[in-house]
Amino acid sequence: MEQLQNDLFLRACKRLPVERTPIWIMRQAGRYLPEYRAVRAKADFLTMCKTPELAAEVTIQPVDIIGVDAAIIFSDILVIPEAMGMSLQMHEGRGPVFDTPVRTEEQAGKLKKIDPYDDLKYVLDAISLTKKELNGRVPLIGFSGAPWTLLTYMVEGQGSKTFSNVKKLIYNNPELAHKLLDKLTDAVADYLSAQIEAGANAVQIFDTWAGILSPRDYLIFALKYVNQLIDKIKRNDEPIIYFPKGVHYRMRTTADCGADVIGIDWTIDMAKARDKIGSKVAIQGNLDPTVLYAEPGFIRREAKKVLESYGEGSGHIFNLGHGILPDVDPSHAKALVDFVKEKSGKYHTNKQKV
Amino acid sequence: MEQLQNDLFLRACKRLPVERTPIWIMRQAGRYLPEYRAVRAKADFLTMCKTPELAAEVTIQPVDIIGVDAAIIFSDILVIPEAMGMSLQMHEGRGPVFDTPVRTEEQAGKLKKIDPYDDLKYVLDAISLTKKELNGRVPLIGFSGAPWTLLTYMVEGQGSKTFSNVKKLIYNNPELAHKLLDKLTDAVADYLSAQIEAGANAVQIFDTWAGILSPRDYLIFALKYVNQLIDKIKRNDEPIIYFPKGVHYRMRTTADCGADVIGIDWTIDMAKARDKIGSKVAIQGNLDPTVLYAEPGFIRREAKKVLESYGEGSGHIFNLGHGILPDVDPSHAKALVDFVKEKSGKYHTNKQKV
Numbered sequence: 001m002e003q004l005q006n007d008l009f010l011r012a013c014k015r016l017p018v019e020r021t022p023i024w025i026m027r028q029a030g031r032y033l034p035e036y037r038a039v040r041a042k043a044d045f046l047t048m049c050k051t052p053e054l055a056a057e058v059t060i061q062p063v064d065i066i067g068v069d070a071a072i073i074f075s076d077i078l079v080i081p082e083a084m085g086m087s088l089q090m091h092e093g094r095g096p097v098f099d100t101p102v103r104t105e106e107q108a109g110k111l112k113k114i115d116p117y118d119d120l121k122y123v124l125d126a127i128s129l130t131k132k133e134l135n136g137r138v139p140l141i142g143f144s145g146a147p148w149t150l151l152t153y154m155v156e157g158q159g160s161k162t163f164s165n166v167k168k169l170i171y172n173n174p175e176l177a178h179k180l181l182d183k184l185t186d187a188v189a190d191y192l193s194a195q196i197e198a199g200a201n202a203v204q205i206f207d208t209w210a211g212i213l214s215p216r217d218y219l220i221f222a223l224k225y226v227n228q229l230i231d232k233i234k235r236n237d238e239p240i241i242y243f244p245k246g247v248h249y250r251m252r253t254t255a256d257c258g259a260d261v262i263g264i265d266w267t268i269d270m271a272k273a274r275d276k277i278g279s280k281v282a283i284q285g286n287l288d289p290t291v292l293y294a295e296p297g298f299i300r301r302e303a304k305k306v307l308e309s310y311g312e313g314s315g316h317i318f319n320l321g322h323g324i325l326p327d328v329d330p331s332h333a334k335a336l337v338d339f340v341k342e343k344s345g346k347y348h349t350n351k352q353k354v
Numbered sequence: 355m356e357q358l359q360n361d362l363f364l365r366a367c368k369r370l371p372v373e374r375t376p377i378w379i380m381r382q383a384g385r386y387l388p389e390y391r392a393v394r395a396k397a398d399f400l401t402m403c404k405t406p407e408l409a410a411e412v413t414i415q416p417v418d419i420i421g422v423d424a425a426i427i428f429s430d431i432l433v434i435p436e437a438m439g440m441s442l443q444m445h446e447g448r449g450p451v452f453d454t455p456v457r458t459e460e461q462a463g464k465l466k467k468i469d470p471y472d473d474l475k476y477v478l479d480a481i482s483l484t485k486k487e488l489n490g491r492v493p494l495i496g497f498s499g500a501p502w503t504l505l506t507y508m509v510e511g512q513g514s515k516t517f518s519n520v521k522k523l524i525y526n527n528p529e530l531a532h533k534l535l536d537k538l539t540d541a542v543a544d545y546l547s548a549q550i551e552a553g554a555n556a557v558q559i560f561d562t563w564a565g566i567l568s569p570r571d572y573l574i575f576a577l578k579y580v581n582q583l584i585d586k587i588k589r590n591d592e593p594i595i596y597f598p599k600g601v602h603y604r605m606r607t608t609a610d611c612g613a614d615v616i617g618i619d620w621t622i623d624m625a626k627a628r629d630k631i632g633s634k635v636a637i638q639g640n641l642d643p644t645v646l647y648a649e650p651g652f653i654r655r656e657a658k659k660v661l662e663s664y665g666e667g668s669g670h671i672f673n674l675g676h677g678i679l680p681d682v683d684p685s686h687a688k689a690l691v692d693f694v695k696e697k698s699g700k701y702h703t704n705k706q707k708v
Contacts, residue, residue, distance in 0.1 A: 159515075162679055167644030171652060214620045214642050216659075248602040249623060266568045269603060288568050290521030298525060305570075325516055 006138045009070040010201060013239035013260050015282050015315040021307060021344035022069035023337055024141070027323030028062040029074045033330055035061050045090045049075050055126035056133055063138055066334040067341070070139050070202070073130060073195075075123050077145030077206055080187055081154050083119035084111040094158070101157030103165060108180055114187050116194040123191075124198040131199040142200030144192050146207035146242075147184040147229065148222035151177065153209075163212050170221055177221065185225045189232035196235050204241040205229065205259070211246015218250060223257060230258035241284055245322060255280045266321030270309035274316075283310065284317040287336070292320075292328040296335035303339050312347050360492045363424040364555060367593035367614050369636050369669040375661060375698035376423035377691055378495070381677030382416040383428045387684055389415050399444045403429050409480035410487055417492055420688040421695070424493050424556070427481050427549075431499030431560055434541055435508050437473035438465040448512070455511030457519060462534055468541050470548040477545075478552040485553040496554030498546050500561035500596075501538040501583065502576035505531065507563075517566050524575055531575065539579045543586035550589050558595040559583065559613070565600015572601060577611060584612035595638055599676060609634045620675030624663035628670075637664065638671040641690070646674075646682040650689035657693050666701050 004010070008022035030036055036058050040048065048054045055074045062068050078096050082088040089097045102108055116124065131140055145153070155166040170177045192203045210222045222244065230240055243263030244254060255262055255277035262281050264273050266288035273283055291302045303318075310316040318340045324333060358364070362376035384390055390412050394402065402408045409428040416422050432450050436442040443451045456462055468474065485494055499507070509520040524531045546557045564576045576598065584594055597617030598608060609616055609631035616635050618627050620642035627637055645656045657672075664670040672694045678687060 161513075162644065164644060164647065164679060164681065167642075168647045171645060171648035211621065215623055217642075246621075249621065267565065267600075267603065269569055288521070288571075290516065290518060291525060293518065293522045294525035325518060327518065 018314050023318035023340040024068040024070040029058045031326035032328045050122045052126040052129045056130040059130045066337050072141040083114045098157045102154045116191045127198040139201035141202045142195030143204040144188045146205045147181045147225040149207050149209045181225045185229045193234040202239040207244040210244035215249040251276050282315040284319050286321040289320045292332045300339045377672035377694040378422040378424040383412045385680035386682045404476045406480040406483045410484040413484045420691050426495040437468045452511045456508045470545045481552040493555035495556045496549030497558040498542045500559045501535045501579040503561050503563045535579045539583045547588040556593040561598040564598035569603040605630050636669040638673050640675040643674040646686045654693045
């Protein structure tokens with residue numbers, strides 16, 4: 001295995017001893033950074049995703065600028081449906097839109113089986129290039145949307161408050177829903193395996209819309225496929241992070257999904273989460289992203305509460321409870337990272353594995 | 355006290371014995387009903403709110419058409435900020451918008467103290483008229499937004515995915531936030547007291563945006579004011595329902611807020627909720643509103659699971675976990691109501707108070 005200068009993140013994922021708590025920030029390669037906006041001014045979002053040099057550049061920016069302990073490849077969860085043949089538009093302010101959502105057997109039948117080495121080669125190239133440019137400074141995280149979350153986007157076609165279309169599908173045509181989820185599970189497994197082969201040191205599965213489901217439907221339509229997905233991913237020792245945003249129920253069952261790390265949002269009590277699942281998995285999170293709007297002194301006090309709430313020992317990866325917001329002051333993000341780096345050592349004085 | 359022909363809802367709120375589980379549906383006077391749309395075709399939303407005859411007409415429609423066990427006065431939670439002087443626009447599809455959100459001391463200072471008997475007389479008149487027209491068939495529920503949820507709308511000015519503005523306020527100017535919440539608490543208390551005096555048999559406090567807060571912030575900015583609010587409401591024996599949507603934490607503390615009933619959404623396990631708080635309060639909920647998209651057989655199976663999950667005895671008010679969606683088939687809503695009325699008797703064979 002390659003020699004990393006900073007492997008705190010990977011060790012914490014495995015609940016191995018660390019000298020301090022590692023930190024990275026979801027959507028850290030993003031619009032809040034002027035350096036990102038400078039790149040974005042020259043190319044649209046999808047062009048950035050599909051141009052390895054640009055993707056690598058913005059992926060590395062937060063490592064240089066705010067000093068996070070891991071990079072995450074710049075990309076989007078919707079590249080899979082696009083590779084399956086769905087036409088994707090990125091609208092500034094409105095978010096991504098699929099012109100023709102998938103809601104019928106016929107539309108589902110037209111989705112092609114993807115080969116990540118061909119259809120998503122640009123992501124793999126971006127990973128290889130980023131790895132080379134990172135030169136072992138910090139690990140690189142790959143990622144994908146979870147099958148349920150991808151299905152939600154594909155069926156809704158765009159953001160939704162009620163998720164009426166995907167709910168209609170699962171209640172009125174569960175067979176088709178399961179068929180699509182099976183297909184997506186295979187696609188995501190191949191895609192994440194290829195990312196690991198290309199050099200990703202860990203992968204995160206984003207289940208952004210898991211929390212719109214009732215506890216039982218979550219098991220049937222979301223978690224079941226995450227279990228299968230994780231079984232299918234080809235990896236050596238690379239950690240897998242599962243982030244079912246909004247899911248506050250069935251936490252013990254979730255912790256058995258095969259992931260090394262479970263991500264939690266800011267509505268979940270970190271101490272309780274550790275108490276419930278901390279003996280099985282590491283936990284990532286969970287500062288409210290909007291806390292970064294406050295002045296640095298307030299941010300530090302809130303960050304301290306998160307550290308205290310997790311408590312002594314390894315198995316905590318500091319992060320926000322959701323992506324960093326585009327209008328956050330970068331110096332606030334840096335204040336958070338600096339604080340965690342400077343002050344989290346005291347939670348790791350006993351170097352035993354927890 | 356007046357003689358009601360059907361007081362199942364009121365008895366269940368007090369956890370007194372009932373012959374069967376009562377049911378009503380949040381937003382039951384709404385766009386899914388063709389009879390509602392016929393009224394709406396003649397008057398815009400705010401005109402309907404402000405015309406007692408129209409408000410009474412649509413309030414009573416679901417009692418006649420789908421047979422619910424309680425009516426809820428047709429109105430909107432944003433009538434309070436409007437009465438305080440904020441200019442409110444209702445945009446079809448986009449939801450309500452305040453042209454000038456409240457974000458500064460100066461803007462807050464301009465909000466006027468409301469007198470519900472003057473500024474919101476139209477709601478009180480609508481309640482009196484509806485009571486007269488209902489003629490004791492079922493109880494009438496009054497309602498208001500909770501202080502936190504009203505503050506959120508007033509600061510954001512419109513719907514939001516991130517709630518950045520209200521979060522900026524509570525983190526960067528908590529004094530102003532608390533000042534506004536104090537003012538809103540007084541206004542809501544006066545308003546709900548007046549609704550009860552006008553004839554409301556119960557009142558519901560909608561805290562639609564409580565769930566965007568971390569558990570600690572929820573106590574500080576939402577629940578604290580609900581406690582104060584409930585203390586201030588002048589009532590005889592009229593039950594109070596508190597519905598903090600999305601709140602899955604601090605349930606025991608929530609159950610101590612003084613409300614007779616706590617509403618829960620569909621992501622919360624009903625059996626666990628009863629186990630935690632069922633000895634203190636009645637519980638209202640919690641079928642996923644999108645289940646009404648499914649065919650009636652499926653709806654009945656899911657409704658049965660909710661009844662089973664609550665189990666034997668009084669203290670359950672059947673409802674959805676959020677408002678009924680505008681594109682639901684009214685016959686599906688009726689199938690739900692019929693099922694609960696026909697099949698819930700077996701959970702109430704022992705007439706002892708639970």
